[in-house]
Amino acid sequence: MRSIVTAAAWIFALLPIGTAQAEGVLNIYNWGEYTSPELIKRFEAKYDVKVTITDFDSNDTALAKARQGGNDYDVVVPSSTFVKIWxxxxxxxxxxxxxxxxxxxxxxxxxxxxxxxxxxxxxxWQWGTTGVLVNTSVYSGDLNTSAIFLDPPVELQGKISVLPEMGDVMALAIYFEGGETCTGDKDILRKVRDRLIAAKPKWLSLDYPSIDRYAAGDYDAGVNWSGASMRVRFANSHFAYGYPKEGYPIWMDNVAVLKTAPHVENAKLFQNFIMDPENAALISAHARYANGIAGSEKFMPAEMRTAPEIVVPAEFLDKGKFTPACPSEINEMYMKIWTEVMK
Structure with a gap:
């Protein structure tokens, strides 16, 4: 779901295919700065394939592009909340x-x-959480609450960046108001709408994570993904990641093959390739998220094995909730609220 978004597309030259001698091309459509160059180099050392990587900035963008057709993408990386739609x-x-x-x-x-x-x-591909990121040199209060952006303390007002991802923000706001995942409770949703609309003027931006802007002090707090937050902390040690005690989303991004893929065999090879623990560790080492492959931990950088953005404190373990795909009628209700908030 989840890294620092860039407009660039990467192109890497690759080498020799083992079992399937398909045309030597693979086109990957993935989140920005989310693909390990080392992983691609390793893939090129094993298979005679040229890989092109094109970035997208949101699940909605990727889905719209696929619905439109007319592309030559083979592999796409949708989040768990969108996979069923695909x-x-x-x-x-x-x-x-x-x-x-x-x-x-x-x-x-x-x-x-x-x-x-x-x-x-x-x-x-990778999985993580959505929580809050705070500059502790500016604010020394409780980090583990969605009040950071929904009822911001004075010190942080006007310096908050919120992800423009409806699913993440709505989930955090619903939990904050005492609701459950995919709730259709109109009283809860009315509170969520009012809360978000009242909070928005106290935010500086609705934007995807930017290491540079956090590190430079443009933002002092934000709604952020766990791995992106780790990268911010590496750039500026004053930042800390909080797990909202009211509840926070757990998500997973997944590698799938488009039905229109022109290079199916190479795409299947890539799916199998990233289920190797050593290769999965390269993915995590680059974007700083956990992955779903057992045994990959021993190949990860040492600092990731105890990182607070990955190792959830015991007292907040039961506050994380895996985000499902909500029914269409619920999504429509959320979209109406989100549209009001985004005005």
């Missing part, structure tokens, strides 16, 4: 990842997921 609309190829050689490495926790039971279409 499947239901017939946009993904059933690659039967569960029958691939490296499937044995997938952490059992991530096999029978609601959005793709048994993993017939997708394999894990």
């Amino acid at each position: 499947i239901d609309e017939g946009l993904l190829l059933e690659t039967r990842a569960d029958q691939m050689e490296n499937f044995k490495n997938m952490d059992p926790r991530w096999v029978n997921v609601d959005f793709d039971p048994g993993r017939h279409y997708t394999v894990p």
